[in-house]
Amino acid sequence: MTHGGRADEGASDLVGGAVITVTMLGSGSRGNAILIDGSEGTVLVDAGFGVRTLAKRFETAQRAPDDVGAVLLTHEHVDHACGAAAACDRWSWPIHATSATLAALSVQASGSPMLTVPxxxxxxxTVCGFSVEHAPVPHDAxxxxxxxxxxxxxxxxxGIVLDAGHVPDGLSDFxxxxxxxxxESNHDSALLTNGPYPWPLxxxxxxxxxxxxNAEAAHLAAAxxxxxxxxxxxAHLSETNNTPDLALGASRDALRKAGWKRDSVSAAPQRLPLSPVRTDGGVGRPAATQLALGL
Ligand SMILES: [Zn+2]
Ligand SMILES: [Zn+2]
Known part of the structure; x- marks a missing residue:
């Protein structure tokens, strides 16, 4: 299993019109939640919004919490898991994560009832018709x-890569x-360096x-x-140290140089759902962002 080849080498197209649909309900340091639909079910990756906000995001995306069969957590930080305990209690979702993340979550949720599955x-x-694999990424969680x-x-x-301090060896193979x-395409390095955040942050x-x-994300996207x-x-664009244009420009440029012929690169906003993205290249439903702006 090698990587780093050009985009027109050695790949196979999907068979039988198979579709996974990814709907970003919101992404950034104020919360993350991603709906992923497959042939046999739907999972929510991360639940980093409170129950009320999460319910609104479902509504804006023209979806319902009952669509979801389980929650998968990338890690326990509040912007990924603050709503997990309450939402799972309310909508009877089991929470799947690694044992270490579940242990950290149980401390954070201070005894709230949760059905957790390592x-x-x-x-x-196997979760809701998906075979779920995971690989460690360096992050202070x-x-x-x-x-x-x-x-x-x-x-x-x-594949989902959120909150990674750097790209470890082997991740592109995974x-x-x-x-x-x-x-994740979190920040533009120059904006971060020259921006308002305190030095330790x-x-x-x-x-x-x-x-x-953005440069690290672009490099991984190209790989x-x-x-x-x-x-x-x-995803996870900083509202202070990044812009969608900068993030999109970096990744589009790197993907083009890697020989990728498509132009389906989008940036998830923090405060609204993004229109669904499908593995067959289509748009799943009317643009959620436009719907939200028209409310
Ligand atoms: Zn985060
Ligand atoms: Zn984090």
Whole structure:
């Protein structure tokens, strides 16, 4: 399993019109939640909004909490898990995460009732029709993980990398042959350096256990480029130290140089859902962002 090849090499197209749909309900330091629909079910990756906000995001995206069969957590930080205990109690969602993340979450949730299911330490765990694999990413949390969800019926694959201080060796191999990639593109290095944050916070964000810069994200996106990659969604953009244009420009440029022929790169906003992105290249429903702006 090698990577770094050009985009037109060695990839296979999806068979049978298989579809995974990714709907970003919101992403950034104020909260993250991602709906992923497959052939047999729907999971919510991260629940970093309170129940009321989460319910509103579902409504704006023309979806319902009852669509969701389970929650997967990347890590326990509040912007990824603050709503997990309350939302799972309200909507009877089980929470899947690594044992270390679940332990950190139980401390944070201070005894709130939660149905938790640890992900297998090695190999895949089946959740709602997805084969879920995980790999460690460097971040100042108990056990932050990148996730790959493979639709068991069709083989379509979606990868999610949020909150990574740097790109560790082997991560692009883990993200092999994805149909969709959701990738943190947190900050523009110059904006962070020259911006208003206090020095210790700048050091934390740019350090090896913090967050990915646009350049680091672009480099990883290019390493994941292949003919079967249908879309890239940039996530966790800083509202202070980044702009969608800067993040999109960096990744689009790197993907083009890697030989990727498509132009399906989008940036998830913090305060509104993003229109769904599908592995068949289509748009799943009317643009949620436009709907929200028209309310
Ligand atoms: Zn985060
Ligand atoms: Zn984090």
């Amino acid at each position: 992900l297998a330490e090695r190999g895949a765990t 108990a056990d932050c993980r990148a996730l790959v969800l493979t639709d068991v019926r069709s083989g379509a694959r979606a 993200l092999d042959r994805l149909d969709l990639l959701v990738l 700048k050091q934390r964000i740019s350090g090896g256990q913090g967050h990915l810069s 994941c480029a292949h003919r079967g990659l249908r879309g890239v969604v940039l």
